[in-house]
Amino acid sequence: MSYYPAFLKLSGIPVLVIGAGTVAERRVGPLLTAGANVTVVAPSHCGGMARYFDARSLSYQAKQFEPSDLEGHRLVIAATDNSQVNQSVAELCDTKGIFCNVVNDADRGSFICPAVITQGKFQVALASGGAAPVLTRWIKRRLQSVLPDKLNQLQEFSTAHRHHVKRTYSEPTQRRRFWERFFSVAIHSDPSTYSDTYQTLLKGAQPSVVTAQLTLPSENDDLTLRDLKLLHSADLVVGDLDDLKQVDELLRQDCLRQTSQVYLEKPANTLGMTLILKSTT
Numbered sequence: 001m002s003y004y005p006a007f008l009k010l011s012g013i014p015v016l017v018i019g020a021g022t023v024a025e026r027r028v029g030p031l032l033t034a035g036a037n038v039t040v041v042a043p044s045h046c047g048g049m050a051r052y053f054d055a056r057s058l059s060y061q062a063k064q065f066e067p068s069d070l071e072g073h074r075l076v077i078a079a080t081d082n083s084q085v086n087q088s089v090a091e092l093c094d095t096k097g098i099f100c101n102v103v104n105d106a107d108r109g110s111f112i113c114p115a116v117i118t119q120g121k122f123q124v125a126l127a128s129g130g131a132a133p134v135l136t137r138w139i140k141r142r143l144q145s146v147l148p149d150k151l152n153q154l155q156e157f158s159t160a161h162r163h164h165v166k167r168t169y170s171e172p173t174q175r176r177r178f179w180e181r182f183f184s185v186a187i188h189s190d191p192s193t194y195s196d197t198y199q200t201l202l203k204g205a206q207p208s209v210v211t212a213q214l215t216l217p218s219e220n221d222d223l224t225l226r227d228l229k230l231l232h233s234a235d236l237v238v239g240d241l242d243d244l245k246q247v248d249e250l251l252r253q254d255c256l257r258q259t260s261q262v263y264l265e266k267p268a269n270t271l272g273m274t275l276i277l278k279s280t281t
């Protein structure tokens with residue numbers, strides 16, 4: 001059995017969270033952001049949970065869970081530190097056809113909560129089928145360091161121009177190609193240049209190749225987030241054999257590596273290389 005991934009619309013939907021510790025707190029923020037009407041039931045709460053108590057769509061009941069608390073709820077999170085309570089919540093939910101997440105046992109619940117990276121409307125959700133949550137968290141951190149930080153603006157720009165592109169290109173394949181070319185250039189650019197790139201590509205012109213000269217610290221641990229992102233975005237990297245070897249694991253598998261003796265002057269104890277970020281010809 002594998003899980004079916006989906007994004008839920010919870011605006012105005014009553015959701016019950018049982019328990020008010022650190023794990024319940026991690027659930028409540030995203031539920032409120034999604035517009036759910038959240039009820040939290042727990043005899044005590046952690047410090048972080050208190051910041052949500054002023055929210056109009058949250059009600060906190062300082063008491064132990066009782067089966068009647070489930071009435072009227074469409075989604076339930078069993079997040080107490082008592083596995084027997086969590087299990088009986090799950091069983092009751094099963095009989096009532098309510099979807100239930102059990103934070104201490106994926107198998108007992110009917111859905112699991114993924115690790116999420118959010119940039120505006122853009123969401124990346126990750127899970128390991130309940131098998132390795134800490135691995136999931138670790139992969140999320142890795143992804144965060146390589147994802148461009150302007151996804152939000154890129155999404156807003158493409159949403160605003162979607163209908164125009166649809167009118168310009170009647171064929172879905174043409175539209176997809178147009179957007180792929182646009183994103184491949186825009187992802188490395190400042191949002192102020194999106195309009196120019198868009199107009200240029202609409203006219204059918206080829207965007208120019210974007211290059212970057214990097215001088216990097218000799219230890220990978222000292223690389224900045226910007227360096228990591230640039231290295232990961234590169235389609236072609238030109239540099240000394242030794243320098244290339246050192247950054248090899250930070251490059252994408254499909255990135256071309258090219259060794260060259262001729263290289264820019266670099267300070268001692270640094271690596272140097274030329275990155276071709278996107279060649280669209």
Ligand SMILES: C[C@@]1(CC(=O)O)C2=NC(=C\c3[nH]c(c(CCC(=O)O)c3CC(=O)O)Cc3[nH]c(c(CC(=O)O)c3CCC(=O)O)/C=C3\N/C(=C\2)[C@@H](CCC(=O)O)[C@]3(C)CC(=O)O)/[C@H]1CCC(=O)O
Nearest residue numbers: 103104105106112113114115127128129130132133136137
């Ligand atoms: C991804 C993330 C999302 C989130 O929770 O928001 C998440 N766990 C995270 C972190 C984390 N989890 C644990 C530790 C402490 C390390 C340790 O002590 O072991 C840490 C680290 C930390 O807290 O920093 C321990 C743990 N987790 C579960 C169990 C029970 C079990 O495995 O049986 C135990 C043992 C408990 C015990 O021993 O008592 C179960 C689940 N954890 C899930 C999600 C679901 C499966 C997701 C998947 O498929 O990968 C599921 C099934 C529950 C669910 O669906 O709710 C979040 C990263 C948040 C982020 O960084 O964004």
Ligand SMILES: NC(=O)c1ccc[n+]([C@@H]2O[C@H](COP(=O)([O-])OP(=O)(O)OC[C@H]3O[C@@H](n4cnc5c(N)ncnc54)[C@H](O)[C@@H]3O)[C@@H](O)[C@H]2O)c1
Nearest residue numbers: 019020021022023024041042043044064065080081103104
């Ligand atoms: N899913 C995850 O990511 C993850 C991570 C770490 C731990 N866990 C598991 O989640 C459980 C909860 O972790 P936590 O750190 O939030 O615990 P916590 O001790 O901080 O909070 C437990 C909460 O449950 C409430 N509670 C206890 N009995 C209750 C009852 N009968 N009715 C209503 N509320 C009740 C307490 O008042 C408290 O608010 C842990 O026991 C652990 O097994 C899950």
